[in-house]
Amino acid sequence: MREALKASNRQAGAYKGWVTRWKTTAEGLELERKRLEVEVETHLHDxxxxxxxxxxxxxxxQSMGTVLAKLEHFENAVDELRRLKLVADEQSLSAGYWSANAQNDLRSGVDDFLEAVDQLMDDEWVAPSQSSTAS
Incomplete structure (x- = not known):
């Protein structure tokens, strides 16, 4: 009888051990689920x-695109003015003076340059279309 009681208690203890292990596993899984929920919320917030x-x-x-267009327009005006000045200087070296056409071209280049500077400072300026700058 004593052996049967020991065996019964041993079996009941084994069942309690299984229940305890499953409870512990279930609690661990629940904690992991809550941790994952917090992680998901953190990712959604991020x-x-x-x-x-x-x-x-x-x-x-987008606003930098306008500034970049302004700067490109300014650089083009500087390059054109530089080109006109070189042409006028070459003419001056060969002929000894600037012709009326060279002077007019330089005036036009300076006017374009000053217009580009004004446009650079203007917040409402819109870049000209590519077809008009190519011609």
């Missing part, structure tokens, strides 16, 4: 923050 930052960067980049 995604919202990054989305907001991306929108701000996009707006800044």
């Amino acid at each position: 995604k919202r923050v990054l989305s907001t930052q991306l929108e701000a960067i996009s707006k800044d980049y």
